[in-house]
Amino acid sequence: MDKEVLVTAVCVDVLRASASAFKNREAVWHRGESLTFGELLERSFRLANGLSDLGLVPQDRIGVLTSNGLRSVEEITGLGLGGYVRVPLHTRNTMHQHRYMLEHVGARALIISEDLYRPLAPHLADIETLEHVIVQGEGGGVSY
16 A cells, blocks of 8 residues: 555544544634534545545645644645645745745645735736635635
């Protein structure tokens, strides 16, 4: 079995076992918000399936430009469950640095928080490899 497949299988097994045994227990907490193990599993699969519905496949690179928080855990687990490669981008980098990183790794999608999306939106269409932009927030274009 391929190493990446084995790691993904183990992550899926651990999340499923935790959700089964501790479905209603708090798994993650951040600044007054929390997710139970059951909610984390459900949201992680929804993200992985949503990306798959967009035509993305395991090993595709997905840029992530969000602030650290509760949703970060969903992104990490959801991308892992789908077999995607998470490409974290630093919120303080310039647009030039983001573009270089996304193009250098061949990212097909970007998950970005709404507050960071607005100033970068006019420049995202210039990134040749980028096919999908998922805006995380209240007014975001895609939710999971």
